Structures are given as structure tokens and as C-alpha cells.
Amino acid sequence: MNYEFTDQQYVFQENIRKFTRNEIAPLAPVIDREHRFPIETLQKFGELGYMGFPFPEQYGGSGLDTICKAIFIEEVAKACASTAVIMLVHLGAGCMPVYLYGTEELKQKYLLPSCDGRYLAGFALTEPNAGSDNSNLRCSAVQKGDKYIINGEKIFITNGGYASYYITMVRTNPNIKGYKGISTLIVGKDAPGLVVGKPIEKMGLNGSPTVNLTFEDCEVPVENRLLEEGKGLNVALGVLNGGRTVVGAQGVGIAEGCLEHTIAYVKQREQFGRPIASNQGIQWRISEMVAQIEAARLLVYRAAWYEDVKHPDAMVAASLAKWYGTDAAMKVTTDCVQLFGGYGYCKEYPVERYMRDAKVTQIYEGTNEIQRIVISRQVLGLR
Numbered sequence: 360m361n362y363e364f365t366d367q368q369y370v371f372q373e374n375i376r377k378f379t380r381n382e383i384a385p386l387a388p389v390i391d392r393e394h395r396f397p398i399e400t401l402q403k404f405g406e407l408g409y410m411g412f413p414f415p416e417q418y419g420g421s422g423l424d425t426i427c428k429a430i431f432i433e434e435v436a437k438a439c440a441s442t443a444v445i446m447l448v449h450l451g452a453g454c455m456p457v458y459l460y461g462t463e464e465l466k467q468k469y470l471l472p473s474c475d476g477r478y479l480a481g482f483a484l485t486e487p488n489a490g491s492d493n494s495n496l497r498c499s500a501v502q503k504g505d506k507y508i509i510n511g512e513k514i515f516i517t518n519g520g521y522a523s524y525y526i527t528m529v530r531t532n533p534n535i536k537g538y539k540g541i542s543t544l545i546v547g548k549d550a551p552g553l554v555v556g557k558p559i560e561k562m563g564l565n566g567s568p569t570v571n572l573t574f575e576d577c578e579v580p581v582e583n584r585l586l587e588e589g590k591g592l593n594v595a596l597g598v599l600n601g602g603r604t605v606v607g608a609q610g611v612g613i614a615e616g617c618l619e620h621t622i623a624y625v626k627q628r629e630q631f632g633r634p635i636a637s638n639q640g641i642q643w644r645i646s647e648m649v650a651q652i653e654a655a656r657l658l659v660y661r662a663a664w665y666e667d668v669k670h671p672d673a674m675v676a677a678s679l680a681k682w683y684g685t686d687a688a689m690k691v692t693t694d695c696v697q698l699f700g701g702y703g704y705c706k707e708y709p710v711e712r713y714m715r716d717a718k719v720t721q722i723y724e725g726t727n728e729i730q731r732i733v734i735s736r737q738v739l740g741l742r
């Protein structure tokens with residue numbers, strides 16, 4: 360068993376780490392406070408080739424693997440969880456379906472400008488009454504001539520308002536329940552009848568806009584469909600493992616970033632005439648956090664490797680990585696706030712932001728309860 364990154368992966372890690380330290384970390388508290396989309400960061404990502412690095416060179420990418428994707432999201436999330444989620448949706452559920460299932464024409468139209476930074480991608484699956492049970496979605500698309508007419512609503516859509524297009528799951532056959540009645544369409548931001556709502560006010564991830572999308576007789580060309588009608592599940596499955604793995608990486612990054620600030624704090628904060636780090640109770644807590652992060656990290660990189668080698672246990676590995684990585688983020692950030700005492704509860708220090716940002720990672724990309732269901736179904740051989 361080899362725990363080493365390749366030379367290429369180490370160089371990639373070093374480069375994104377440097378960029379994150381210099382460009383993203385100083386901006387993170389600003390975009391959180393101002394609830395502002397980090398447009399300048401995305402422009403720089405475009406210039407440096409980060410907007411499409413997992414895709415082949417012919418589409419403007421660098422053909423890097425899932426391990427590099429996990430490295431990228433971990434490093435970015437250490438400094439800014441908002442920027443990490445913008446990118447994980449763009450690279451994953453946004454661009455990946457176009458690459459895996461799009462015609463060459465669709466790849467030229469949507470993937471190419473996504474890789475060079477002109478386009479940002481979004482993914483629209485969740486509806487007000489179809490969250491964890493997304494096979495029950497109602498948003499409908501009816502074919503009329505060479506167009507689909509979409510009606511319905513999507514909720515909680517990341518990159519909403521900034522995305523150039525949304526990979527949108529719709530019911531094309533109202534008579535077929537479940538996934539077999541669902542298809543996938545690319546809906547351009549200028550599609551007639553697409554209404555983008557105002558950003559939802561959230562607990563955290565304030566730099567990442569989350570909106571509702573309403574489709575009012577929204578028109579989309581038939582050629583914007585990915586795969587045949589009724590193949591929505593295939594598209595979802597194609598992006599599932601990679602998506603869950605990198606949300607796990609986001610959790611690990613959040614926990615690491617928060618712990619870094621905390622280690623510096625406990626070494627300089629003095630009570631009872633000595634640094635609080637000299638208390639064994641505090642030292643043990645730090646050790647426990649390190650153990651949680653390392654365990655989660657190993658699960659994340661194993662899942663990324665399983666995804667790259669198409670291992671038969673890739674689905675379970677991705678669910679374990681997502682569940683443990685994000686639970687570690689919540690536990691570690693909560694404990695970090697505790698170690699800061701009253702200052703941890705104040706916006707003057709960054710740990711409360713990490714804690715607010717960590718919470719949602721346990722909820723999106725399939726809640727951690729749903730991950731338990733995925734794992735137990737596989738292990739027990741249930742359908």
C-alpha cells in the first residue's frame with residue numbers, strides 16, 4: 360500500500376497551497392462579512408487553469424485525477440469553505456455530467472468555456488418537496504417540437520445567479536415514478552422563462568450564493584438533453600462518488616484550517632500565569648482533533664483513489680469519506696471555538712466562521728443520515 364502522493368500531486372498541492380495562502384485566506388473573512396461572491400478569485404482560477412483541471416487538455420483542462428481534486432478542495436477549504444463549495448459544484452456536478460454524457464457539440468459549447476474560466480456551472484436537483492428523496496422530484500419538462508418546456512421549482516442551488524448554466528434534473532414522463540421518469544437538461548442562464556431568486560440568508564457559507572430557481576414555461580433546446588430520456592439516475596450516479604469524496608475533503612480542510620488558528624491561540628493565550636496549551640486537558644483535546652482529522656483524511660484519499668481506479672467499493676468509500684470528513688469538521692470546529700473561550704464566539708477571530716461553515720457540509724451532497732443508508736444497503740446487500 361502506498362500512502363505517498365506522486366510528484367505531480369505534490370507539485371499541484373504546493374502550488375494551490377501557495378495560491379490559497381496569498382489570495383484566498385485574506386479574502387475569506389471579507390466575503391463572509393459582506394456576503395459577497397469571490398469573483399476576483401474565480402478570475403484568477405481561470406487564468407491559472409484551475410477551472411477545468413480534471414478534464415482532458417482538448418477541452419482546456421489538465422487531465423488531473425480525483426486525488427488532485429481532493430487536494431484542491433482540501434487546500435481551498437482550509438482558508439475558505441465558500442470558495443471550496445463554489446468550485447466543488449462547478450468541477451463536479453456542474454461540469455462533469457457535460458464531460459461524461461454530453462455530445463461533442465455540448466462539450467464545445469459548455470465544457471470548453473467552463474474550463475477556461477468564462478463559464479461557471481451549477482447543478483439543480485433539490486426541490487421544496489424532494490430533498491433526500493430526490494427520485495420523487497416534480498419539476499416537469501414536456502417536449503414541444505425541438506424544445507422542452509420546463510415548469511417547476513428548484514431550491515438551494517449553489518452558484519445560483521452566477522452560473523452560466525445549470526445541470527437540471529426534470530421529470531420528462533409524469534407516468535413513471537422514481538428515477539426512470541427523470542431526465543437531465545442543460546439550462547442556460549438566459550433560457551426564456553428561467554427566474555433566478557434572491558440569495559437565501561444562511562447560517563454560513565456567506566460567500567457562496569444559494570438561490571431558488573423557478574421555471575415558468577422555460578424553453579430549452581432538445582439537444583441540451585444529456586443521454587436519453589429517463590436516464591437521470593445514470594447522470595446522478597456518474598457524479599455521485601467524486602462529489603461525496605470532495606465534500607469529505609472540504610470537511611477535512613475546514614477542520615485543518617480551524618485547528619491551525621487554534622494551535623496558535625492556545626500557545627499564546629495565558630491564564631493562571633501560563634499558556635493554556637500547557638494544561639494536559641487542552642493538549643489531549645488537540646491530540647483528539649488531530650486524530651479525527653487524520654482518520655477522515657485517510658478515508659477521503661482512499662475514496663479518491665478508489666474513484667480513480669474504479670474500485671468496486673468506491674460508493675461505500677465515498678459515503679464514508681463524506682460522512683466522517685464532515686462530522687470531523689463539525690466536531691473539530693466546535694471544540695476549537697471552546698478552546699478560544701468567549702473570544703471564539705466573537706467575529707474578531709475566524710473560528711466561529713469555520714464552525715458556521717462546517718454545519719452545512721453534514722447536510723448537502725446527501726445528508727450524513729443518507730450516507731449511513733447508502734453504506735448499510737451495500738454492506739447488507741439490500742436494494
Ligand SMILES: Cc1cc2nc3c(=O)[nH]c(=O)nc-3n(C[C@H](O)[C@H](O)[C@H](O)COP(=O)(O)OP(=O)(O)OC[C@H]3O[C@@H](n4cnc5c(N)ncnc54)[C@H](O)[C@@H]3O)c2cc1C
Pocket residue numbers: 448482483484485487489490491492514515516517518561564569719722723724725726727728729
Ligand atoms: C447551502 C446549501 C447548498 C446546496 N446546494 C445545492 C445545489 O447546488 N444543488 C442541489 O440540487 N441541492 C443543493 N442543496 C440541497 C441539499 O442537497 C439538500 O438540502 C439535502 O439533500 C437535504 O435535503 P432536504 O434539505 O430537503 O432535507 P430532508 O430530505 O427533508 O431531510 C430532513 C432530515 O431528515 C433526514 N432524513 C431524510 N430521509 C431520511 C431517512 N430515510 N432516514 C433517516 N433520516 C432521513 C435527513 O437526513 C435530514 O436530517 C444545498 C443545500 C444547502 C443548505
